[in-house]
Amino acid sequence: MAGWEGVRERAVHERRRAVTDAGLAAVFALTPVYVAYRIAQSWGGGAWWFGCAAGTVVCVIALLRRGNRARAAAAGLAVATAAVLTARLAHLPAEPGPAMALALAVLTGSAVRALPWRRAGAVAAGGLALAVLAFATSAAHATVAELYGLAWLAAAGLGLGTRLLHARRRAAMERVRRDERLRLARELHDVVAHHVTSVVLQTQAARLVARRSPDRVDVCLAGIEAAGSDALAGARRVVGLLRDGAPSPESAAPAPAAVSHRDDRIGELVRRFTGPPVRFRLPEGEPGWPPEVATTVYRIVQEALTNVSRHAPHARSVSVTVTEDDDTIAVEVADDAPPAPARRLRRGGAGGGSWGGVRGGGYGLIGMRERLDALGGSLTAGPRPQRDGWAVRATLPLPARGR
Structure with missing residues (x-):
């Protein structure tokens, strides 16, 4: 399940990048043409061609930035610097013009957002130096330099803000995963303590049975063996997640036997719930x-x-x-709330609308997925098909019953 969610996330990300680049390409195609038209009207002659050509070159570099953001930013700044100096010496319209300023803003924002801190700082400093150069060489046309200065400031601020936001989200996800692993470690202790206690009690019983009914000793020893096997299987499942961050085939294998019964706290949890009325159905008997x-x-x-x-x-x-069958437990919690845009933002996330992401919440579901991964299970969450409301659905393998 996690693998398919990762594929969906990457596909959505790639579509967004394609749409963004297509929009930038459209803007980059129209802006130099418009600027050239205005320059031709105000300056006359062939003064328009230089700014149009230089702006187009930097726009193309901006569209190709994803291959190497540092080199693309350096190339764009180099072309812009040459354009500023050439325009000054040849008495052409001041640079960087609107098209070049927009492309440089894209390059600067992209570099500040994604590059390592030193390279990002170098690109931002290069953009600032270009702004100073533009002011120094276009005193008679300060508006052009001011336009670029504002574009640089907006790009640097947006890139830095996005970078800090992504860093905060990554830190939050890592903190949630770390806390969940600590909780799993405590549960590992509880699992082992439960089974070891069972082993101790059955060993004490075996000692009594050995004195009173020697023919029943094999039954007691079989129970001790099953409890020990359950303890090892439970420990391997949880340790597999704590060591590798993902369950190995061995750690995800179900336990050979189950010695405890259903946790009746579920009924108590439902009865204490203070929200809408809850209808609940659990497997009959003691599974x-x-x-x-x-x-x-x-x-x-x-x-x-x-x-x-x-x-x-x-x-x-x-x-x-x-519900429960021979080898699987399925859990579903569904509500019938009507859809609302705000609710989608809070409960939506990566994976095509599942609750697995962290946008506006969902950290508890990250922990749930961690728990299910440790047991070889899966989790999905999202809108209910053809009806109002949302549903959480989880499946996990059921350990074998044989002893």
Whole structure:
């Protein structure tokens, strides 16, 4: 599931880049033509061709910036510097003109946003030096230099702001992942403690049985073996995530046996929920889930209900459904709130509208995905098809029941 989400994210990103470049290309194509027309009207003769040619060159460089942002910015600044000096010596209209100023702003903003700090600072300083040069060489046409100075200031500010915003988001995601791994480490302790306690208790019972009913010792030893196997399997699943950040085939393998039962806190969680009325359905009987599976199911329901209370205030009802077959547990939490643009921004994110991103929230769902990855499960979230509301759906493999 995560792999397909990554493919969708990259596809959306590539489409956005293509649309952005197409829009820039259209602007870059029209601006030099318009500037040349105005220069031809005001200056007459062939004064328009130099500014048009120089602006077009820098615009083309700006469109090709993604290949190497540092070299593209350096090339654009070099062409602009040469154009400023040539225009001064040849008594041509002052540079950089509007087309060149726009292209240089794109190059500067792109470099400040994406390049390492030293290179980004060098590009910004080069743009500032060009602004000073433009002022010094076009005293009679200060408006041209002011135009470029404002464009440089806007580009540097926008690039820096975007850079800091992306850094903040990355830091937030890393902090969430780190905190979730710490929680998983604590749960690892709980899982091991549970199974080890079971081993200790069954060992004590075996000692008593050995004295009173020696023929039942094999049954006790089989229970001890199963509890020990469950402890190892649970530890490997969680340690696999903590060590590598993604479950390995061995760590994701289901436990050979399950010795604990369903976490009845789900019913209590639903009863304590203060939002819309909740209809919930759980598997009948005692399915015998391992503690790490029961805890994950509980956390999924808890986080999904929290999202409903925060982001779906107009929901009329919520349904919580947990189903189980021979080898899979499925959890779905769905509400019927009507769609709203603000809600989409808060609950939307990467992956074509899933809640897995961090735009305006969704950190709890990142933690849910971490938990499910540790158990070899998957998570999806988004609008319900052909009806109002949103739904969280999670599936995870169920450990084998045999002993």
